[in-house]
Amino acid sequence: MSRGEYLLRRLGFGLFVLLGVLLVTFVVSRVVPGDPARLYLGPRASPEALAQVRERLGLDDPLPKQFVKYVASTLQGDLGYSFRTKRPIIEDLKVRLPATMELVILSTGLALLVGVPVGVLGASRRGKGFDQVSRILTIAGVSIPAFWWALLLQLVFFLWLGLLPLGGRVSQDIQLHHPIQMITGFYLIDAAVTGNWIAWRDAALHILLPACVLATYPLSLAVRMTRASMVEVLSEVYVTAARAQGLSEREILFRLALKNAIVPTLTIMGLVFAYSITGAVLVEIVFTWPGMGSYMTDAILNKDIYVLFAVTLVVTVIYIFVNLLVDLVQAALDPRIRIGRGGEA
Amino acid sequence: MVSTRLGRRRFAGVLGWRPEPGSSLWYLQRDRIAMISLGVLILMVLLAIFAPWLTPYPDQGRGTPNVAEKLKPPSLAHPFGTDPLGRDVWARVLFGARTALIAGITIQVVSTIGGTVLGAIAGYFGGWLDEAIMRVTDIFLAFPPLLLAMTVASVLEPSLGNSILAITLVWWPWYARLARGQVISVRERDYVKAARGIGVNDATIIVRHILPNIMSPVLVQATLDLGAAILTVSALSFVGLGVPPPTADWGAMVNEGRIYIQNGRWWVATFPGLALFVTIMAFNLLGDGIQLATSPKARGVS
Numbered sequence: 255m256s257r258g259e260y261l262l263r264r265l266g267f268g269l270f271v272l273l274g275v276l277l278v279t280f281v282v283s284r285v286v287p288g289d290p291a292r293l294y295l296g297p298r299a300s301p302e303a304l305a306q307v308r309e310r311l312g313l314d315d316p317l318p319k320q321f322v323k324y325v326a327s328t329l330q331g332d333l334g335y336s337f338r339t340k341r342p343i344i345e346d347l348k349v350r351l352p353a354t355m356e357l358v359i360l361s362t363g364l365a366l367l368v369g370v371p372v373g374v375l376g377a378s379r380r381g382k383g384f385d386q387v388s389r390i391l392t393i394a395g396v397s398i399p400a401f402w403w404a405l406l407l408q409l410v411f412f413l414w415l416g417l418l419p420l421g422g423r424v425s426q427d428i429q430l431h432h433p434i435q436m437i438t439g440f441y442l443i444d445a446a447v448t449g450n451w452i453a454w455r456d457a458a459l460h461i462l463l464p465a466c467v468l469a470t471y472p473l474s475l476a477v478r479m480t481r482a483s484m485v486e487v488l489s490e491v492y493v494t495a496a497r498a499q500g501l502s503e504r505e506i507l508f509r510l511a512l513k514n515a516i517v518p519t520l521t522i523m524g525l526v527f528a529y530s531i532t533g534a535v536l537v538e539i540v541f542t543w544p545g546m547g548s549y550m551t552d553a554i555l556n557k558d559i560y561v562l563f564a565v566t567l568v569v570t571v572i573y574i575f576v577n578l579l580v581d582l583v584q585a586a587l588d589p590r591i592r593i594g595r596g597g598e599a
Numbered sequence: 600m601v602s603t604r605l606g607r608r609r610f611a612g613v614l615g616w617r618p619e620p621g622s623s624l625w626y627l628q629r630d631r632i633a634m635i636s637l638g639v640l641i642l643m644v645l646l647a648i649f650a651p652w653l654t655p656y657p658d659q660g661r662g663t664p665n666v667a668e669k670l671k672p673p674s675l676a677h678p679f680g681t682d683p684l685g686r687d688v689w690a691r692v693l694f695g696a697r698t699a700l701i702a703g704i705t706i707q708v709v710s711t712i713g714g715t716v717l718g719a720i721a722g723y724f725g726g727w728l729d730e731a732i733m734r735v736t737d738i739f740l741a742f743p744p745l746l747l748a749m750t751v752a753s754v755l756e757p758s759l760g761n762s763i764l765a766i767t768l769v770w771w772p773w774y775a776r777l778a779r780g781q782v783i784s785v786r787e788r789d790y791v792k793a794a795r796g797i798g799v800n801d802a803t804i805i806v807r808h809i810l811p812n813i814m815s816p817v818l819v820q821a822t823l824d825l826g827a828a829i830l831t832v833s834a835l836s837f838v839g840l841g842v843p844p845p846t847a848d849w850g851a852m853v854n855e856g857r858i859y860i861q862n863g864r865w866w867v868a869t870f871p872g873l874a875l876f877v878t879i880m881a882f883n884l885l886g887d888g889i890q891l892a893t894s895p896k897a898r899g900v901s
Contacts, residue, residue, distance in 0.1 A: 267737075271737055274737070274741070275741055282751055283754070390632075393880060393887060396883060397883045399850070399853070401834070401854075402876065408861075413863060531743065550749070554840060559750075562750045566743075569743055570743065570747075573741065
């Protein structure tokens with residue numbers, strides 16, 4: 255299979271999955287509940303409002319026609335209205351998404367920057383003390399419930415030590431006296447670009463705990479996956495050969511072996527990102543972080559159910575896109591992949 | 600890897616049963632960390648079963664409030680303190696173990712069986728049936744599991760059954776994909792061909808000849824995922840989509856105790872969370888041990 259053909263097949267698969275995802279959300283939102291209009295408006299809707307929504311959503315049309323309309327409007331960015339904020343959901347998301355992405359990107363970076371080297375060291379000291387400790391700690395890392403871990407850290411760093419704030423993105427007096435000018439929606443970048451260092455410091459203190467909590471699971475995952483692929487590479491003949499030629503252990507590990515282990519390590523990127531963005535939902539509640547997670551949990555409490563569908567859809571699309579990107583980068587780096595079948599293993 | 604120096608005590612030997620040296624079970628019972636985890640899990644199951652007899656306040660464990668004693672810190676009478684409704688947190692944690700284990704095991708059993716059967720059908724028959732089943736699997740795998748489960752659960756009435764249903768819906772595709780791959784690898788073996796040759800029907804071949812031969816990797820994966828299933832159940836309860844009150848549930852209890860952390864009443868949320876952490880960690884350590892024991896490469900033979 256040529257490179258172009260692989261690219262096309264992979265894109266086609268991505269499109270197919272996207273359509274399937276839309277079908278699933280359609281079925282769950284329009285077919286499963288008894289009265290979708292009531293679901294849309296919440297429990298206290300008036301009969302007139304219900305009739306209006308039924309009209310607008312075309313709920314009396316045959317299902318296939320409804321589905322086509324649903325896909326068309328979703329692709330145009332119409333995700334429906336939030337009856338709680340009384341705004342189009344897409345407008346709310348534009349404000350919420352940067353907050354979540356700032357958290358997710360920071361913790362993904364943290365997970366990879368710390369996780370990959372620790373995994374490499376674990377593989378090189380297989381079975382030794384360092385490896386054993388990292389085995390236990392990484393299992394603890396994937397076992398600890400994020401929402402509980404967040405509470406424990408709040409207890410220690412806010413209540414007992416008084417070092418870090420309880421939650422939110424910036425303190426109230428910073429908001430009043432040193433407001434951050436919105437450029438990208440990422441506070442750390444915006445504050446830095448405008449030279450607002452007082453606000454930058456405050457924002458950094460606020461993001462520290464949530465980012466660490468969110469990084470815990472993906473970091474542990476990154477350590478375990480890097481270690482596993484490094485162990486495999488280190489048993490290859492060329493590593494033994496390099497050792498015999500007198501290459502230093504550091505050169506073997508980080509130059510030779512990691513270069514060859516990096517392709518499987520890249521798949522981690524997609525996974526880590528996916529876990530971070532879902533985990534953000536739970537972490538944001540505890541730290542009252544004004545992102546998509548808080549938006550979603552507010553919606554759960556208020557039965558503002560179309561917000562849930564919208565957030566799930568947006569996150570899933572991001573997730574499909576990241577996986578597509580990882581696959582394409584992988585194919586560019588590893589010639590063996592192009593020979594195999596596209597999409598699945 | 601931990602096994603060689605450590606495992607002196609023959610755990611299974613106590614029961615008068617000794618696995619063959621060199622077998623996976625033999626490696627597993629020499630892994631001390633895995634055996635301790637197994638012990639912790641057995642203890643959890645016993646705590647859940649005998650919950651009403653292990654606390655002086657079984658009705659509080661089931662949900663009866665006792666407002667006179669609300670938010671008492673841990674003491675001899677209440678080792679884990681009391682919650683905002685005055686209920687003994689230890690009793691609530693005990694009864695919460697029932698919810699967590701029942702939910703986790705149900706999800707795991709239903710998804711494993713359902714996914715395996717679908718994957719086996721896809722792998723055995725191939726063709727359009729395979730395409731259809733696997734493309735549906737691909738679509739479900741595209742969703743972040745927790746998010747889809749939350750969305751489905753929010754459409755349904757909050758109940759234990761519905762949160763189990765919502766998570767099962769996102770849980771089975773992994774087993775379908777795994778089982779399909781396994782079936783394809785045994786489909787053309789001689790014993791399957793022989794059975795087909797003497798006219799055994801397809802359903803019998805799948806159930807009698809194929810499933811038994813692909814079960815071990817599937818079961819290993821199912822054990823590995825039990826901790827994750829319990830974690831997902833608790834996450835759903837934490838956001839208010841799980842068991843409705845007054846049934847005890849660890850995730851819901853952490854959520855109830857969340858606001859009290861700020862004024863220093865740490866015990867309400869800490870103990871149920873700890874129970875959750877210990878249980879999930881034990882499942883994951885045991886799963887890790889099983890994985891090491893069943894894969895010669897990881898054991899360090901290669």
